[in-house]
Amino acid sequence: MSRIGYARVSTIDQDLDTQVAKLKAEGCGIIRSEKVSGASRDGRCELATIIDFLRPGDELVVTRLDRLGRDTRDVLNLIHECEQRGAFVTVIDPHVSTRGEMGHVVLTVLGMVAQMERRFIKERQREGIERAKGAGIYKGGSARIDHQRVFELDRGKMGASEIAKAMGCSRMQIYRILKGSLQEPT
Incomplete structure (x- = not known):
């Protein structure tokens, strides 16, 4: 039986250290982390890796439920996938686990709260x-x-690929600047 920690923040300028420290303190031998939005499961490779490798008796540990996701359906699907593999999900704050039936009810409610909070944030923004x-x-x-x-590099006869490489962005972004709605200032 392994305790596997999962830490997530939404943006690259946010810090994972606090979550990782809490997961270590909870006895997680393996901790996977990523910097990606929790709005959906798209692009969350570390979480997918954890789910793929869960064995019966393993425990997926997160510091808060919203680290798993901000969509109730996604969170419940994740919990279901863990259970299908014979694993448990534990949330540190507040301490809730799927080891008991009441834990399922509490996690469902917390998942709905996380989704509601996400909607409120977007509305306030x-x-x-x-x-x-x-x-x-x-x-x-x-x-x-x-x-x-x-525009300067383009006038210097550099191609879009070369400009993209020089600017550290995608070729598509260069095309949008050069040919899109953004025209060179006069």
Whole structure:
């Protein structure tokens, strides 16, 4: 029987250290972590690896239920997959496990709360953007690629692939800048 920890944060600038420390303190011999959104299971390779290798009696441990996911259906499907393999799921905060029947009920409710929280966050974000637009202070997200530099390289007869490599982005992003709605400033 192995205790396998799973840590997840949504963005690359967030820190996994606190979750990993808690999982170690809980006795997890294996800890897998990733920086990817919990909105769906897409792109969550580490979680998929854990699920694939669970054996009967193993335990998947997370610090909070929203680390497994923010969609109730996804969370319940994950728990079901673990159970199909004879494994258990344990959440540290609040301490709940699928070892008992009551744990299933609590995890279902917590999953619904996590999904509701995600909807509230998106709603508050949307409202904040609308207020900022109304006040004339919303400028949108900052450009991650220096468009002026892309145009300069293009004028220098560099191809899209070369520009993408020089700028550290995809070729498609370069095409969007050069040919899309973003035109060179005059």
